[in-house]
Amino acid sequence: MARKTSKKTDNPSPDAMPARVDPCLATLVDKPPKGPDWAYEVKWDGYRLAVHIKTGRVRVLTRGGYGWTERFPTIADDARRLAVKTAILDGEAVVLDDLGRSDFGMLQRALGRLPSAVEAGAIVFYAFDLLxxxxxxxxxxxxRERRRLLEPLVAGREGTIRLSEEVQADGDEFFRVACAHGLEGIIAKHVEKPYRTGRGEWWQKITCKRRDSFVIVGFEPSTVPGHLGRLLLAARKGDDLVYVGGCGTGWSHELxxxxxxxLEGISTKTPAVSLRRKNxxxxxxxLVAEVEYRAWTDDGKLRHASFKGIRQREDEASVFDMASLRL
Structure with missing residues (x-):
């Protein structure tokens, strides 16, 4: 009698869990899109992260693909408590101020880059997608379906990992309110679109002010001994860096x-850009500076730039690319 060698099953084979997912990035637009297919969220001011959970083992990756699990231990610890076997959460790590607004400078201090009373336990991870x-x-x-699966996992939690709430509202009014409350801006997402790597029109960001990241290539000392006068900044241009001006405001006396x-600890005799400036x-x-600014000059320099915080350049994806600038 022949022996059965196979058994028919209705259960599909499981999908392989990707080791890394290049993130979906929002395109900057001037006004929120309109229509019932759009949902809105607060634009968080922090670090974009992916949290990978696999049978109790957790990895925290930056959007550039770097492993920063050890820098976000509270996120990793809380991820192990989620009721999942395997998962990839997409979201933003932030520190909230007294008014509930995300503050990038406070996040930097919580990560220990600069002396601070802000503790690492103050970091919150707002999950906005489930991959x-x-x-x-x-x-x-x-x-719409991904959010339906995400919400039962993280909604209502008071731990480190929380849900980034969607707002069903008029986009123009939500943006006005966000700016009035001192937020960075809002994100609009098309609820019927799949998750697509890279920058596209299905996710859009509307910012209250222009804000980007630039490589710090030097500084000018202040007339006050031991203090900073001006940061010298650069953006990417192809495989090179190009000087885009500087900023001399945005920090306290102590900072x-x-x-x-x-910066004195990483000084060099070899400039990273072609630039001659006395002193x-x-x-x-x-290092990369987060900078808020109003506009660009005709010759490619920042106007009215103000310092907001520091990142490490290893997360290269965030550095401003001059190819995106239309002068």
Whole structure:
């Protein structure tokens, strides 16, 4: 009698869990899109992260693909408590101020880059998408369906991992309210679209002010001994860096001294850009400044720039690319 060698099953084979997913990025637009297919969220001011959970093991990756699990231990610890076997959460790590607004400078201090009373436990991870869950790749599903699966996992939690709430509202009014409350801006997402790597029109960001990241290539000392006068900044242009001006505001008296000490520790005799400035101290291009500004000059320099915080350049995806600038 022949022995059965196979058994018919209705259960599909599980999807392989990707080791990394290049993130979906929002396109900057002037006004929120309109229509019932759009949902809105607060634009968080922090670090974009992907949290990978696999049978109790957690990895925290930056949007550039770097492993920062050890820098976000509270996120990793809380991820192990979620009721999942395998999952990939997409979201933003932030620190909230007294008014509930995300503050990038406070996040930097919580991560220990600069001296601070802000503790690492103050970091919150706002999850806004679910890319993989218990053997199923969700990226092909519409955002509406991905959110339906995400919400039961993280909604209502008071731990480190929380839900980034969607707002069903008039986009123009939500944007006005967000700016009035001092938020960075809002994100609009098309609820019927799948998750697509890269920058596209299905996710849009509307910011209250222009804000980007630039490589710190040097500084000018202040007339006050031991303090910072001006940061010298650069953007990407192809494979090179190009000088885009500087900023001399945005820091307190205490932070000015801390930044000066930090930058003196990475000073170099070899400038990363073609630039001659009297009294300039050049630095290795390893740190990135978050800068808020109003506009660009005709010759490609920042106007009315103000310092907001520091990133490490290893997350290269965030550095401003001059190819995106239309002068």
């Amino acid at each position: 993989y869950l218990d053997g199923r790749d969700l990226r092909r599903l519409a955002l 000015s001294r801390e930044l000066r000490n930090l 300039a101290v050049f630095t290795k291009p390893v």
